[in-house]
Every structure is written in C-alpha cells, then in structure tokens.
Amino acid sequence: MPHVRSILIIIGIACCTLSAFSQPELTIESVTVNWPTIYVDFRQYCNGEPSYHGEKSDYSVFENGRPVKEFTLSMSNPHGRNEFSVSLVFDASASMQGDHRDWTKSAAHNFINNMDGVGDEAAIVWFHSSVNVELSLTSNKMSLHNAVDALPAAGATAMWNGAYEGIQQIVSGASNNVRAVIVLSDGADNSSTRTVQELVALANQHRVKVYTIGLGTGADLPNLDALASNTGGVFFHCTTVSELHSAYMDIFDRLISxxxxTITYQSNCTDGRERVIEVMHNDLCGGDANAAWRYRAPFDTTGFSRIDISVLGDTLPPGTSTTIPVTAQSAGAPVESGLIFEISYNKAIANIYSVQLDGTLLENISPVIQLEPGLISVTIEDYLWIQGLDTLLKLRLQADISPPPPGETMISFDEVYSSSCNITSYNGGLFVVNNLSAPGIVVHGATEFCDGDSVTLEVSDGFTDYRWSTGDTAKSITVYSSQNVWVEARNSSGQLRVSSSVPITVYPIPQVSIAQPDTVIACNGDSVALSAEGDFSEYLWSTGEGSKSIKVDQSGEYVLQARSANGCWGESSPVRVVFHPAPAPSIVVTGDVAICYGDTTYLDAGAGYDEYVWSTGEQTRQISVTAGAEYWVVVRRFGCEGVSDTVVITTYPKPEKPQIVRTGDTLQCTIDGAAFQWFIDGIEIPGEISQTTVIQDHGRYAVRVVDENGCTSLSDPVVVTSVDGIPETLAFDVSISPNPGPGTFLLRVQSGSVQTYSVIIHDASGKTVHNLQLSDNSVSQTATIQLGDVPEGVYFLSVSSPTSQQTKKLIVLRK
Structure with a gap:
C-alpha cells in the first residue's frame, strides 16, 4: 500500500557570486512548501543597499540542477511599508506566573504601540488547559492593549491547540496579504490534540508564516524551532525582557519590510527526497548573484507510475552462448524516466561479455555502461519513453565449459533507481548450465512462506540414488528454511545428473510493537492514541479496527497484529491503558470565613494529590489567608486536573481605637460598640461591660470595644491617682533610660519618703511581660530591667506604691 510521510524538512544555504566591479548579493530568506506549490522569498542587494529592480528574464531557477521553466516573479515594493494581519498567541499556563507574564505583556504592548492603528490588524489568543480567543482580528489598539492586560496564568499547556487556533484566525479573517502567527511559550505542550505536523500543513496551505519564541530555560526549543523553520518563520530563544522586546520588534520589522x-513555481514527484533550489540573478548591479536552499519533498507513492524490469531464465549446454533480452514494461499510462541499475551474476558459471543496443529502447540514447566480471552497471540520464512492454537492452552470455555443481547462476538486479515518479520492480532470471536428462523437482506447496511453515519437494519419476543438497537421500523432503535446493540422481542410463535449483525463501515473523509505553495513564473524557511502530501492509487491533493508529477511551489491554509485505503476521505485547477520573477537591476551612483585619483563616485542599495550584499562585496543600477574596484550588492526580468550588473569605476592619473620658468618678468610652469590657491594671473588672464604669480604686483603667462583626479594639490605659473618698496617693517620680532602648533599661524611682514599689510591664493587649519589686530602704531606688526576648514595640511600665501609681510608655527598638 502507498506510504505517506507529510513532514517537510527545510534547511537554508545562502551564497552569492561577487563581480570584480560591484558587490551584488542575493539571499533566500525562507522557502514555504504548500505542495505542489513552492514559494521562495528572497532579498537582493547592491553594495549593501536593497535592490528592487528585476525582470523575470533576469532570473534562472533550478531544482536539483534541472531548470524550472515555468515560474512567477513578484518583486518587492520600494515605497512605504507592508500592512499585516497577525495572531499573537500567548502561553497562559501556571508556569507564566511572575516575571514571564510581566515580560510578555510589556513586549506585546510595545509591539501593539508600533502598529499603525489603521491597516495593521492583530488577534489575541491565549492557551492553558484550553484555548481562548480573547480578541478577534482588529486594528483598535486600545482593545488590543486591554486584551493583553487580561492574560491569566494557570493550568496546563495546550500550546499546539493554541497555535492552531491562531492560524485559523488568520485563515478565516485576515484582510492583508502579509499573514503571520507569533507563538510564545515558556514550557512544553502537555494537553493538545493537534500536532506540529498539522500546524505546518495548515500554515503552508494558506501561506501563513509562524514565528516562535521560547521563553526561559523550560521551553520546548526543538519543536518551536521546527514549527518556525518549516513555515517560513523564525525562531527566537529569549531569557531576558530586553531579548523578548528585541524578538518582537525583529518580527515586526520583518512583517512591514x-x-x-517572491518566486513561485510548481514542483512534482512526491518521492520524499531532498531537493536543492537555486535562484540566479544574471545582471544584478553589473554582476551575477545566486543563492541556494534545501528542502525535502513529501513522500506519497499514490500517484506513481510503475516500471517493471525483467530478464528471462534459460538452460544452456556448457560452452554455448545466448542473447538475453532485458525488458522494461510500464503498467498503465506511458512513463518518461531516466534509470540507474546494476546486474550481477556468478562469474564462475558464465560470462556476460557484451551489451547490445540495436533494436532496443536505448538504440538512439547514449547510456553509460560498465562491464566487469560478475557485474554490469547501467546509467541512463536521458529520459526514456516506456509504453507497454519493450526491450531495454540485450546481454550476450557464454556458459562455462565445466561449471561446478549445481551449474547455475541468477542474473539479478540490484535496486533500480528511477529519476521520475515511478515505482520500480525487477525480476532476475535463473540460468542453468547442465547436460540434458537432468532430474526435475516437483514442488508441493509454495516456495515462499513464513517462518514456521514448510514445503515438500519430490524428485521426478525415472531416477534413483537421490542425494539432495540438504544431505537427505529420500525421494521427497520437507524444507523449513531459506536455501537453494537441488538434487543429484541417477537416470535410467545409470548416469548421475544434477537438477536445476529451487529457491526456497522463508520470511521472518515481523516484530510488531505498539509505539506507546507498556502502561498509559489518561483521564476520563479524554482519548489515547495507539499506533504501530513501523510500517506494515495490514493491521488488526484487538478492538477489531484495521488502521495503523486507533484512539481508545476505555481502560483495558490492547494488542496489535500486523502483516508484513511478505504476508507474515506478528503480534505485539499488550499495552495497558488506564483512565482515571478527574479529581474533585473540597476545601476544608479551619477558622471563620468572616474574619477581622489581622486575623488568619486556614484553607486545606486535602491529601492525595500530586500537584496543587491555588488561585493565589501558592502550590502547597494548605494555605493561610488574611485578606478577603474568593479562593479556589486546581489539583492534579495521575495527570488529571480538577478544580474545587470557590470559598469566599470576608474581612472586616477593626473598630477605631477607643478613648476614655473622665467625668468625676465616671469613666466613659468615646465610641459606640456592640459590647464592652473594662480593665484595671490589665485585669478584667467583673460585670463592667457597659460603655461607662465608676472608678472604685486607684489604677490603670482600659476598655475593650467589640463591634457588630465581633472585631475588637483596646484603648490606651488611663491612670487614676485620685478618687473621691480615697486618700490622695503620695507622689513619686519615675524615669527610664534609654527610652527607646534595645531591651536593657535603667529604672529610677525618686520619692520624698521611703516606700515599697511594685513594677509591672504590659504589652498593648494588657499581657504582663515582666515584673519586679523595689524595697530598698531609700528614697531613691534603681533597677536594671532586661527585656532581651520580647518583640520590638510599645510597652507600658506601671510603678505602684501602697498609695499611688504611675504608668510610663516603654519602647523596645533594637536597630
């Protein structure tokens, strides 16, 4: 069956020839293959400046050294700039978070800023697990900027699907002749159903150049390069934002250039062979210039003609000569082709001593023929017209006088090369040099079969005393392996004679394997492509399908049987396909979904997943949140992706800090609240839960306010030293140094009388962090306070005597 290979490999080689009086230069920029149409884009220069002049008669085009007689020429325009239609295709997967997305937006905005806003048009397409057309083709630069700003960064990488959609946008809606797609990615494809081959075929069919940019160290550089080079585009690898800007501007300059x-022509013959295109300018600024480019034609034998070349066998007595015709036959329509082939034979049995061309197809052609013992080489460069069956040439053969047993030779053809689109077949002939009355071999079955089968050979009647080339001596034998089998037997006159050989060919059982690994993991709802490794003439899957590749969507083991061109069947080892359901994560909330400013709630996506990506960009199983927002998580297990429901966290502000106002013996909180709690010296006053409280004793009073959302705020303490009905406290002075300080402070208390003092240090919430007693028998007492293990911040130092109390602000600052 025909074998089709659609990949086109294009390799550029540029050169030029310089005149002694000028500097002409011709360079091929790209070759686009939309079979059978070939587009050759080139530039030409005189003394380093672009040249826009040329007529078709100034140019010569060659393919593989043969002139291309029919081609069209489209010369460049020296005036103005080109208007273009372009799809900007961006990677929006999770790996683009951070710098890569910021760089991409910056470079894309710069590209859009350079568009003319009238004729230039662009579409914005992005891809992650799926593909989104953010904006169809438009010249509105503001809309394009807004679309770029909307680029996300989450999920997997369906790069080839995204690029395919970018090409489709151009094919279906482009208004300009200059058409391109720019694909940017920092990773490798892991979610697409499209292939690079499909992209190349679609782009070349509609003459859309694909430019590719690999960002960072994780990009799939080989495939991005192949996509660009096989569509006439250019590949860029960028690792900095400046390189990315330069790449986009390089592409922009190419689009408007x-x-x-362009030279356009039609090629032919899908033989899969490499072609060399050469373009020559015969008069470029007083000199000649040329450039070359290599590409590979697609391979498809569907439309090939067939040439059959054969030689017939014969039996000759020793020492005699004969003329052997070599025939060529076209199957179907006439064929025009050149030919190259070799004929080999056993020079110990016979000798081909001349080649005759009279009355043959080569009579009026001058082929190159080389005769050596055992080998003849024939090269026919001119095209032959082969119609039906005709004699190609004639060989003169002389049999040896005394050949060794079995006295035979195959006149065989080595591979025949046709210079046109043909399938060639060749069949050799068996020549036997022997006397008459030799035994015959009767064949019971086929002489060509698969390993494991056999054939039975039997000596014809009228002979006795059998000795086979296998060593057997029975009248009939069974043969299981490839070999030339002959038999020596005695005829009725008592003479030993040798038979002609019977060639037995045993074909091996083909090694059949499935290209995919032994176990393939996929997700429910997807499908898995299974394909044969190598080419066979027939396929049979365990599903009953008969194609080279199949798609399956059910778990199970799959086996492939395949038949070789020789008709032998082989069987592969099984491939196990396992489909897993998409994970369904559920977020467990530890804490409240409504929190006050500064509080924390914890979100847990659960155990058992391979990957976690939260809406915040974090990639851990659990996260802590302090801000009000919507939160969700994308998880992956066995390569399958699932998204949780959304959890909404609401954040309430804390109430403003309350102030305390004293009126007589009553203290009042200055702000309203849903609840109150009063404190004295950092201790709750039981039952004092209203907006006011009555002073009962000397001390530091504070109030905590709770609002309707449950959020709290604590006032600064107010020191009360005088109360109606309670004696006035004795005065004393308190000093602290240094203040602020790094954690070590000197406390000095000075009084007019000897007193005992209690010292307590509280944080802003009223919690005691340090305390001590001063009881020296002195009116001036000092103490060193060590707060080396407390956090930096504001603290309150209260000094109390039996009759009085003072509070000072203490600041710990270590820098």
Missing part, C-alpha cells in the same frame, strides 16, 4: 521578493 518591503524588500522581500
């Missing part, structure tokens, strides 16, 4: 000319 008017110094590219």
């Amino acid at each position: 008017t110094d590219i000319s």
Whole structure:
C-alpha cells in the first residue's frame, strides 16, 4: 500500500557570486512548501543597499540542477511599508506566573504601540488547559492593549491547540496579504490534540508564516524551532525582557519590510527526497548573484507510475552462448524516466561479455555502461519513453565449459533507481548450465512462506540414488528454511545428473510493537492514541479496527497484529491503558470565613494529590489567608486536573481605637460598640461591660470595644491617682533610660519618703511581660530591667506604691 510521510524538512544555504566591479548579493530568506506549490522569498542587494529592480528574464531557477521553466516573479515594493494581519498567541499556563507574564505583556504592548492603528490588524489568543480567543482580528489598539492586560496564568499547556487556533484566525479573517502567527511559550505542550505536523500543513496551505519564541530555560526549543523553520518563520530563544522586546520588534520589522521578493513555481514527484533550489540573478548591479536552499519533498507513492524490469531464465549446454533480452514494461499510462541499475551474476558459471543496443529502447540514447566480471552497471540520464512492454537492452552470455555443481547462476538486479515518479520492480532470471536428462523437482506447496511453515519437494519419476543438497537421500523432503535446493540422481542410463535449483525463501515473523509505553495513564473524557511502530501492509487491533493508529477511551489491554509485505503476521505485547477520573477537591476551612483585619483563616485542599495550584499562585496543600477574596484550588492526580468550588473569605476592619473620658468618678468610652469590657491594671473588672464604669480604686483603667462583626479594639490605659473618698496617693517620680532602648533599661524611682514599689510591664493587649519589686530602704531606688526576648514595640511600665501609681510608655527598638 502507498506510504505517506507529510513532514517537510527545510534547511537554508545562502551564497552569492561577487563581480570584480560591484558587490551584488542575493539571499533566500525562507522557502514555504504548500505542495505542489513552492514559494521562495528572497532579498537582493547592491553594495549593501536593497535592490528592487528585476525582470523575470533576469532570473534562472533550478531544482536539483534541472531548470524550472515555468515560474512567477513578484518583486518587492520600494515605497512605504507592508500592512499585516497577525495572531499573537500567548502561553497562559501556571508556569507564566511572575516575571514571564510581566515580560510578555510589556513586549506585546510595545509591539501593539508600533502598529499603525489603521491597516495593521492583530488577534489575541491565549492557551492553558484550553484555548481562548480573547480578541478577534482588529486594528483598535486600545482593545488590543486591554486584551493583553487580561492574560491569566494557570493550568496546563495546550500550546499546539493554541497555535492552531491562531492560524485559523488568520485563515478565516485576515484582510492583508502579509499573514503571520507569533507563538510564545515558556514550557512544553502537555494537553493538545493537534500536532506540529498539522500546524505546518495548515500554515503552508494558506501561506501563513509562524514565528516562535521560547521563553526561559523550560521551553520546548526543538519543536518551536521546527514549527518556525518549516513555515517560513523564525525562531527566537529569549531569557531576558530586553531579548523578548528585541524578538518582537525583529518580527515586526520583518512583517512591514518591503524588500522581500517572491518566486513561485510548481514542483512534482512526491518521492520524499531532498531537493536543492537555486535562484540566479544574471545582471544584478553589473554582476551575477545566486543563492541556494534545501528542502525535502513529501513522500506519497499514490500517484506513481510503475516500471517493471525483467530478464528471462534459460538452460544452456556448457560452452554455448545466448542473447538475453532485458525488458522494461510500464503498467498503465506511458512513463518518461531516466534509470540507474546494476546486474550481477556468478562469474564462475558464465560470462556476460557484451551489451547490445540495436533494436532496443536505448538504440538512439547514449547510456553509460560498465562491464566487469560478475557485474554490469547501467546509467541512463536521458529520459526514456516506456509504453507497454519493450526491450531495454540485450546481454550476450557464454556458459562455462565445466561449471561446478549445481551449474547455475541468477542474473539479478540490484535496486533500480528511477529519476521520475515511478515505482520500480525487477525480476532476475535463473540460468542453468547442465547436460540434458537432468532430474526435475516437483514442488508441493509454495516456495515462499513464513517462518514456521514448510514445503515438500519430490524428485521426478525415472531416477534413483537421490542425494539432495540438504544431505537427505529420500525421494521427497520437507524444507523449513531459506536455501537453494537441488538434487543429484541417477537416470535410467545409470548416469548421475544434477537438477536445476529451487529457491526456497522463508520470511521472518515481523516484530510488531505498539509505539506507546507498556502502561498509559489518561483521564476520563479524554482519548489515547495507539499506533504501530513501523510500517506494515495490514493491521488488526484487538478492538477489531484495521488502521495503523486507533484512539481508545476505555481502560483495558490492547494488542496489535500486523502483516508484513511478505504476508507474515506478528503480534505485539499488550499495552495497558488506564483512565482515571478527574479529581474533585473540597476545601476544608479551619477558622471563620468572616474574619477581622489581622486575623488568619486556614484553607486545606486535602491529601492525595500530586500537584496543587491555588488561585493565589501558592502550590502547597494548605494555605493561610488574611485578606478577603474568593479562593479556589486546581489539583492534579495521575495527570488529571480538577478544580474545587470557590470559598469566599470576608474581612472586616477593626473598630477605631477607643478613648476614655473622665467625668468625676465616671469613666466613659468615646465610641459606640456592640459590647464592652473594662480593665484595671490589665485585669478584667467583673460585670463592667457597659460603655461607662465608676472608678472604685486607684489604677490603670482600659476598655475593650467589640463591634457588630465581633472585631475588637483596646484603648490606651488611663491612670487614676485620685478618687473621691480615697486618700490622695503620695507622689513619686519615675524615669527610664534609654527610652527607646534595645531591651536593657535603667529604672529610677525618686520619692520624698521611703516606700515599697511594685513594677509591672504590659504589652498593648494588657499581657504582663515582666515584673519586679523595689524595697530598698531609700528614697531613691534603681533597677536594671532586661527585656532581651520580647518583640520590638510599645510597652507600658506601671510603678505602684501602697498609695499611688504611675504608668510610663516603654519602647523596645533594637536597630
């Protein structure tokens, strides 16, 4: 069956020839293959400046050294700039978070800023697990900027699907002749159903150049390069934001450039062979210039003609000569082709001593023929017209006088090369040099079969005393392996004679394997492509399908049987396909979904997943949140992706800090609240839960306010030293140094009388962090306070005597 290979490999080689009086230069920029149409884009220069002049008669085009007689020429335009239609295709997967997305937006905005806003048009397409057309083709630069700003960064990488959609946008809606797609990615494809081959075929069919940019160290550089080079585009690898800007501007300059000319022609023969295109300018600024480019034609034998070349066998007595015709036959329509082939034979049995061309197809052609003992080489460069069956040439053969047993030779053809689109077959002939009355071999079955089968050979009647080339001596034998089998037997006159050989060919059982690994993991709802490794003439899957590749969507073991061109069947080892359901994560909330400013709630996606990506960008199983927002998580297990429901966290502000106002013996909180709690010296006053409280004793009073959302705020303490009905406290002075300080402070208390003092240090919430007693028999007492293990911040130092109390602000600052 025909074998089709659609990949086109294009390799550029540019050169030029310089005149002694000028500097002409011709360079091929790209070759686009939309079979059978070939587009050759080139530039030409005189003394380093672009040249826009040329007529078709100034140019010569060659493919593999043969002139291309029919081609069209489209010269570049020296005036103005090109208007273009382009799809900007961006990677929006999770790996683009951070710098890569910021760089991409910056470079894309710069590209859009350079568009003319009238004729230039662009579409914005992005991909992650799926593909989204954010904006169809438009010249509105503001809309394009807004679309770029909307680029997300989450999920997997369906790069080839995204690029395919970008090409489709151009094919279906482009208004300009200059058409391109720019694909940017920092990773490798892991979610697409499309392939690079499909992209190349679609782009070349509609003459859309695909430019590719690999960002960072994780990009799939080989495939991005192949996509660009096989569609006439250019590949860029960028690792900095400046390189990314330069890449986009290089592409922009190429799109608007008017110094590219194009030669278009039709090629033929899908033989899969490499071709060399050469373009020559015969009069470029007083000199000649040329450039070359290599590409590979697609391989498809469907439309090939067939040439059969054969030689017939014969039996000759020793020492005699004969003429052997070599025939060529076209199957179907006439064929025009050149030919190269070799004929080999056993020079110990016979000798081909001349080649005759009279009355043959080569009579009026001058082929190159080389005769050596055992080998003849024939090269026919001119095209032959082969119609039906005809004699190609004639061989003169002389049999040896005394050949060794079995006295035979195959006249065989080595591979025949046709210079046109043909399938060639060749069949050799068996020549036996022997006397008459030799035994015959009767064949019971086929002489060509698969390993494991056999054939039975029997000596014809009228002979006795059998000795086979296998060593057997029975009248009939069974043969299981490849070999030339002959038999020596005695005829009725008592003479030993040798038979002609019977060639037995045993074909091996083909090694069949499935290209995919032994176990393939996929997700429910997807499908898995299974394909044969190598080419066979027939396929049979365990599903009953008969194609080379199949798609399956059910778990199970799959086996492939395949038949070789020789008709032998082989069987592969099984491939196990396992489909897993998409994970369904559920977020467990530890804490409240409504929190006050500064509080924390914890979200847990659960155990058992391979990957976690939260809406915040974090990639851990659990996260802590302090801000009000919507939260969700994308998880992956066995390569399958699932998204949780959304959890909404609400954040309430804390109430403003309350102030305390004293009126007589009553203290009042200055702000309203849903609840109150009063404190004295950092201790709750039981039952004092209203907006006011009555002073009962000397001390530091504070109030905590709770609002309707349950959020709290604590006032600064107010020191009360005088109360109606309670004696006035004795005065004393308190000093602290240094203040602020790094954690070590000197406390000095000075009084007019000897007193005992209690010292307590509280944080802003009223919690005691340090305390001590001063009881020296002195009116001036000092103490060193060590707060080396407390956090930096504001603290309150209260000094109390039996009759009085003072509070000072203490600041711990270590820098």
